[in-house]
């Protein structure tokens with residue numbers, strides 16, 4: 001069984017930096033971690049390695065410093081890690097991102113044979129679109145199950161799993177080859193064992209540029225992106241009002257609150273508060 | 282005619298409310314885009330009532346792809362149909378609700394069509410000079426608003442967050458046309474097959490409640506939420522919770538508000554025993570009125586609350602409930 005895990009390195013802080021020229025995120029110089037959802041994909045991959053003897057490759061598209069995320073990922077006891085890095089990949093929206101990842105997966109396939117399962121996180125903490133998993137599945141022509149919460153059974157050509165939708169959970173049979181996007185409900189990521197930790201420190205990820213994966217520069221990065229971020233702004237913080245009651249008796253506090261609420265026109269929209277404004281309905 | 286497509290998400294015979302919100306918004310966009318019309322896309326069978334309602338909610342045309350195989354949402358079949366009808370009718374704009382299903386489906390469709398897709402939008406406008414759709418979305422957990430356009434590829438696609446746009450009240454006199462699309466689904470590999478649908482054991486109405494009474498770590502246990510529930514019921518609202526309360530196992534995660542929970546914008550939000558962490562506040566900051574009840578006058582929640590009460594929620598919340606009950610009793614007399 002051959003497995004590829006897609007991981008993304010994301011900024012650790014809420015410190016957002018944007019390049020005003022391209023209006024893109026500047027990742028260099030900001031402390032980074034593996035995207036939280038991806039940790040659960042890595043854990044699942046480690047389990048597939050243990051239980052199904054899977055060969056697992058981890059892949060990310062990003063700047064050179066994303067090497068660190070790959071080294072951390074290797075500490076899950078996985079086989080190899082690949083960084084897709086090239087100027088031509090920068091400024092990608094999800095369509096261009098999935099193109100580059102697709103080309104990277106195809107290149108891995110040349111080395112180890114047909115990829116059975118591709119794992120991704122449900123969504124990234126920064127870009128937060130949740131579109132990369134569905135996009136990669138579509139490009140590969142694989143089946144897709146997004147939002148996986150538990151896995152019942154993995155067989156040679158199918159997986160029985162449960163996934164989360166808005167209206168509830170859904171148990172499905174998914175044909176292999178497939179792409180799964182996973183949620184935090186699925187598992188608890190492990191702590192690395194000492195040997196795996198040591199290996200990850202020494203490990204040097206494979207680095208591929210656009211020529212290595214035979215990527216068409218018109219389809220990757222900024223030029224391959226149909227969307228343009230035309231403007232970004234940080235919304236003003238909400239300004240609060242006053243503390244109207246401090247450690248008074250509950251009755252007084254409650255009365256003050258109701259009196260205060262009367263000053264807001266919008267409470268007329270609330271059935272249960274119409275009594276306050278003398279509306280008898 | 283420029284077509285604005287709206288995907289009508291449907292469970293059994295009923296449309297998801299976000300579909301009507303999108304039709305309301307599409308109507309407004311159509312008013313600002315010359316020679317345009319709003320098309321509702323309905324997949325399934327026995328959807329005649331949904332089609333009718335779509336017209337009363339603002340659609341000029343309803344494209345009804347009637348097929349037995351489309352009764353349930355199965356991602357690869359829905360993708361195939363949507364890709365084919367987009368290729369046939371060439372809409373300018375295609376809007377899909379940003380539910381979990383919608384985001385999965387839109388991601389597949391946009392990739393196959395090789396067009397742009399903006400995720401989870403909270404604002405949509407037409408730029409009059411360029412006739413382009415400007416799509417605004419929160420990123421970084423609501424800390425950064427980004428406006429995105431798709432200048433050259435068509436359709437311009439967006440998923441739109443439920444509960445943000447305003448639906449139009451149904452107008453039974455509105456005129457529109459239902460086009461029943463003859464469509465047979467080609468033989469395909471069975472990529473995914475639904476074995477069982479497991480409905481949620483609790484179903485919260487958080488996203489649409491006009492009042493949310495929420496509790497955090499300060500509530501102290503599952504019983505504490507009963508007091509909040511009583512006030513919420515009296516106000517015709519719903520209860521909510523911080524992640525700390527959910528993690529403590531006091532309440533189901535269906536009720537969690539915030540970055541990793543639901544984003545809500547009720548008229549009135551009452552935060553009881555919630556400190557006001559940034560990840561919580563991003564989920565409530567669009568509320569009309571925020572009330573905070575907390576024993577610690579330095580809690581950050583007071584920085585965003587319109588009305589602050591320093592006090593013990595276990596005493597203050599029941600006092601509010603009984604005051605309101607008394608007032609209602611008087612009115613009835």
Ligand SMILES: Cc1cc2nc3c(=O)[nH]c(=O)nc-3n(C[C@H](O)[C@H](O)[C@H](O)COP(=O)(O)OP(=O)(O)OC[C@H]3O[C@@H](n4cnc5c(N)ncnc54)[C@H](O)[C@@H]3O)c2cc1C
Pocket residue numbers: 006007008024025035037038041059060061062092093094095097101119120121122123124125126127128129130131132133227229232397398399400418420425427429
């Ligand atoms: C402010 C802002 C807003 C944006 N809005 C949009 C938008 O609306 N539409 C759009 O198309 N693009 C958008 N982008 C661009 C988008 O963030 C990038 O294309 C990004 O590379 C992938 O999208 P994501 O972060 O949303 O990932 P998601 O789809 O949320 O990530 C889900 C999973 O996909 C995998 N994955 C994601 N990125 C990578 C990667 N680089 N390498 C390996 N695996 C990965 C991981 O497993 C991850 O857990 C935006 C960017 C910014 C800065």
Ligand SMILES: Cc1cc2nc3c(=O)[nH]c(=O)nc-3n(C[C@H](O)[C@H](O)[C@H](O)COP(=O)(O)OP(=O)(O)OC[C@H]3O[C@@H](n4cnc5c(N)ncnc54)[C@H](O)[C@@H]3O)c2cc1C
Pocket residue numbers: 496497498499500522523524525526537538539540541542543553554555556557558559560561564574575576577580592593594595
């Ligand atoms: C990636 C990430 C995502 C997150 N997502 C979310 C999210 O979606 N939603 C969310 O809520 N959090 C989220 N969090 C967690 C968040 O950072 C806080 O830890 C959490 O919101 C704290 O919950 P709390 O306010 O209930 O608890 P605490 O911070 O412990 O606050 C309890 C408050 O109750 C007050 N109190 C105690 N007793 C009483 C009493 N008797 N009467 C009145 N007041 C009392 C205390 O003064 C205190 O202010 C996230 C964190 C991370 C890192």
